[in-house]
Each structure stands twice: as structure tokens, then as C-alpha cells.
Amino acid sequence: xxxxxxxxxxxxxxxxxxxxxxxxxxxxxxxxxxxxxxxxxxxxxxxxxxxxxxxxxxxxxxxxxxxxxxxxxxxxxxxxxxxxxxxxxxxxxxxxxxxxxxxxxxxxxxxxxxxxxxxxxxxxxxxxxxxxxxxxxxxxxxxxxxxxxxxxxxxxxxxxxxxxxxxxxxxxxxxxxxxxxxxxxxxxxxxxxxxxxxxxxxxxxxxxxxxxxxxxxxxxxxxxxxxxxxxxxxxxxxxxxxxxxxxxxxxxxxxxxxxxxxxxxxxxxxxxxxxxxxxxxxxxxxxxxxxxxxxxxxxxxxxxxxxxxxxxxxxxxxxxxxxxxxxxxxxxxxxxxxxxxxxxxxxxx
Numbered sequence: 001x002x003x004x005x006x007x008x009x010x011x012x013x014x015x016x017x018x019x020x021x022x023x024x025x026x027x028x029x030x031x032x033x034x035x036x037x038x039x040x041x042x043x044x045x046x047x048x049x050x051x052x053x054x055x056x057x058x059x060x061x062x063x064x065x066x067x068x069x070x071x072x073x074x075x076x077x078x079x080x081x082x083x084x085x086x087x088x089x090x091x092x093x094x095x096x097x098x099x100x101x102x103x104x105x106x107x108x109x110x111x112x113x114x115x116x117x118x119x120x121x122x123x124x125x126x127x128x129x130x131x132x133x134x135x136x137x138x139x140x141x142x143x144x145x146x147x148x149x150x151x152x153x154x155x156x157x158x159x160x161x162x163x164x165x166x167x168x169x170x171x172x173x174x175x176x177x178x179x180x181x182x183x184x185x186x187x188x189x190x191x192x193x194x195x196x197x198x199x200x201x202x203x204x205x206x207x208x209x210x211x212x213x214x215x216x217x218x219x220x221x222x223x224x225x226x227x228x229x230x231x232x233x234x235x236x237x238x239x240x241x242x243x244x245x246x247x248x249x250x251x252x253x254x255x256x257x258x259x260x261x262x263x264x265x266x267x268x269x270x271x272x273x274x275x276x277x278x279x280x281x282x283x284x285x286x287x288x289x290x291x292x293x294x295x296x297x298x299x300x301x302x303x304x305x306x307x308x309x310x311x312x313x314x315x316x317x318x319x320x321x322x323x324x325x326x327x328x329x330x331x332x333x334x335x336x337x338x339x340x341x342x343x344x345x346x347x348x349x
Contacts, residue, residue: 001045002299004280006200007151007173010119012048012082014274014299017041018204018285019051019058021230031061038065039072040289042081044296050176050202050283052086052122053105059085059112066114084120084176084202085109086155087140094130099139106140106148122153122176122202128161137170144171153202158324159189162199172199174280177325179203181212181250181269181315182241185325191278200280203273207284208234212269217251230285240321250314257307267294271301272311 002014017038022029038049049065051058062083070078087105089097109118123140125133143149153174154162166172175194177186179201186201194201207213209230216222221244226232238247254265261268270282284295 001047001296004200006120006280010082010151010173011080012084012281013046014281015046015270015295016048016050016084016202016281016283017046017295018283019049019055019062021285022055022058022061029057029061031064034061035065035068037289038062039069040292041295042069042077043073044292046292046295047080048082048084048281050084050204052088052124053109054086054088059109063112063114082119083113083115084122084153084174085113085118086122086124086176088124089126089136091126094125094127094132097132097136099142102136102139103143106143110148117147118149120151120153120174121149122155122174123165124155125157125161133157133161134164134168134170137165138168141170153199156325159193160324162190163193163197166197166199172197174200174202176202176204176283178205178237179273179276179279180205180208180237181254181272181311182208182247182318183237183321185321185323187276188324190325191276195278199278201278202281202283203279204283204285205234205237206270206273206282207266208237208269209285210266211235211238211247212251212254212266214255214265217255217265218248237321240319242318246314246318250311253310253314257303257310260307261301261303263297263301264294266291267298267301268303268307270298271303272308274299275303 003011004014006012022034049062051062053059066078066081069081106118121140123137140149140152144152151173152170153176154165154172155176157175162175177190179186183205211234222231222235226235238244241247251265254268258264258268270284273279273282
């Protein structure tokens with residue numbers, strides 16, 4: 001597995017195991033099986049895990065994995081494991097929250113994860129009209145100085161807000177964004193601004209919640225009810241991209257590229273995102289180890305000029321998803337903040 005130095009002392013795998021699918025809404029979760037799956041990922045080289053304080057039960061689950069991994073593999077092996085969590089304030093408390101609330105939230109994450117210092121805290125803010133995001137980010141920076149946080153990142157901020165936080169002196173090392181072959185919004189302004197300030201992108205959505213897969217190739221357009229929240233979220237992006245017929249053409253192109261590489265559609269889609277400037281890693285929403293071998297192979301796929309030409313021939317006919325980064329609602333209706341209809345009350349992958 002390829003590794004990436006995201007910050008001094010913070011080395012991550014270029015494929016990160018996501019945690020949203022362990023929060024419910026994607027089927028029953030067995031605690032012991034989930035811990036065993038995480039051990040298998042870490043042993044194989046996928047040593048970075050993504051979660052959030054609002055992903056119900058996931059921080060505690062990863063905390064259980066960390067404890068067990070140290071028991072069976074030792075402290076040195078555990079030191080290679082990095083956990084990326086999120087600080088996501090309650091939407092209803094944005095206007096009244098205090099630094100004490102932030103401290104309480106970070107302390108809760110520390111307790112759940114069984115850590116003395118959080119490896120990376122990714123900050124999210126629901127509504128830019130409640131203009132306190134810079135103030136709260138500076139409180140996180142103060143907690144970093146106090147030793148409770150090693151590194152600070154953001155998640156789903158647009159470029160303007162990211163720069164405001166950076167200019168306030170908050171040392172962001174990463175920004176987690178939705179980025180895929182059908183959603184290229186980060187490429188418009190975020191990438192250049194992030195790279196200028198030493199911020200690297202951690203990308204989710206590269207497989208569209210399972211839409212980038214062989215089982216979706218050649219099937220009629222999906223209609224509600226969808227089997228999980230991810231499909232609801234990413235089907236909306238397909239509609240913006242150009243519709244189901246064009247998406248099928250993209251899947252066909254990816255299938256042919258995959259065949260040349262002895263790979264699969266999802267892996268090719270993720271590898272294409274890893275190729276993009278400023279991208280440190282992709283986050284795969286793996287509930288279990290069923291596709292571990294495929295996930296491990298993603299960074300090693302060497303896409304050719306022919307591959308990109310075939311993919312880009314389809315992308316050239318797509319409709320650009322409007323907005324900067326994750327801000328469709330604002331662009332359409334003059335509102336600020338993240339797209340609530342996509343978040344579905346949980347910031348999702």
C-alpha cells in the first residue's frame with residue numbers, strides 16, 4: 001500500500017477505510033466482526049480510518065479496534081494506525097456554542113477512541129450564515145496547542161471559507177471533499193488554493209456509494225426507494241452529471257479500462273481520483289473485508305493515456321455539477337452552508 005506524509009509525523013495510507021457505513025442505515029453491524037475487519041485492513045496496509053463524532057457508535061467501535069489491535073499486534077503496530085475523526089457541532093447550537101462545548105466534544109472523541117491526542121480532527125460547519133466557523137476553528141487550534149489534537153483538517157468547506165480559516169492562523173493540513181469522476185467541483189478553485197497553503201485533499205464519493213460497480217452496468221435507471229442513504233445521495237449527483245444514460249456510458253468505458261488492467265470499475269474510478277492534483281487519499285466506504293484485495297490494489301494501478309482518453313471522451317459530454325464544493329443549495333437558492341438534502345442529517349460518504 002502506498003503511503004502519504006500528510007503532516008510531520010502523520011503518515012497515512014492512500015486508501016482510507018471509511019466509517020459512515022458502520023453508523024447504521026446500511027444493515028446490521030456486529031461489533032466483533034467489525035473489529036476483526038479493521039484488524040484485517042490494518043494488517044494489509046490500510047492503516048488509516050475515517051469516522052466522525054456524529055457517526056453513531058463508530059468512534060467507540062474504532063476505539064475497541066485500537067485496544068484489540070494493540071493487544072494482538074503490539075504498541076508499535078498500533079502507532080502506525082491513524083484515525084481521522086470529525087468535530088461536527090449540533091446544527092441547532094451553532095449560534096450559542098462556547099469553547100467549553102468544543103472541549104467537551106473533543107474530550108468525548110478522545111474517550112470513545114481511547115486516545116490521549118486525536119490524530120486528525122476534521123471540522124465541519126453546517127451553516128455559513130451563522131458566521132462563527134472561523135472563531136470555532138481557532139478554538140480547535142488552541143486545543144491543538146494544548147496537546148489534545150495533533151492535526152486539524154476541514155470537511156465540506158468551500159474554498160472561500162477554507163481560506164478564511166487558514167488566514168485566521170488555523171494550520172489546516174487537509175480538507176475532506178466529495179470528489180469523483182462525476183463530481184469535479186473541487187478542481188475549480190479548491191485544489192489550487194489548497195495546494196498553495198499546504199492543504200491536501202481527502203476524497204470521498206469516488207465510487208458513488210456503490211454506483212461505480214459492475215452490478216450497475218446495463219441496468220435500468222434506479223428509482224426510489226433506494227436501498228441505503230448513499231444511493232439516495234449519489235443518484236442526485238448522477239442526475240446533475242447528465243443522467244443515467246450518460247452514466248452508463250461512463251460505466252462501460254470504466255469497465256473496458258478495468259478489463260485491460262485486470263481490475264474492476266470501482267477501483268479504476270478511485271485510481272482516477274488519486275491521479276488528480278492535490279489528492280492525498282481516497283476514502284472507501286468498506287463495511288467489511290470482502291473487497292480488501294481490490295482496495296489494496298487501487299494505488300498500484302497505472303492508468304495509461306489510452307485509459308484517460310476513453311474516460312475523458314465521456315466526461316467531455318457531461319454537465320458540470322454546479323457550485324464550488326458541496327454547495328449546490330447555496331448556488332441555486334442563495335442560501336449558505338452544506339447541502340442538507342445530501343447530508344441526510346449525517347455527513348456522509
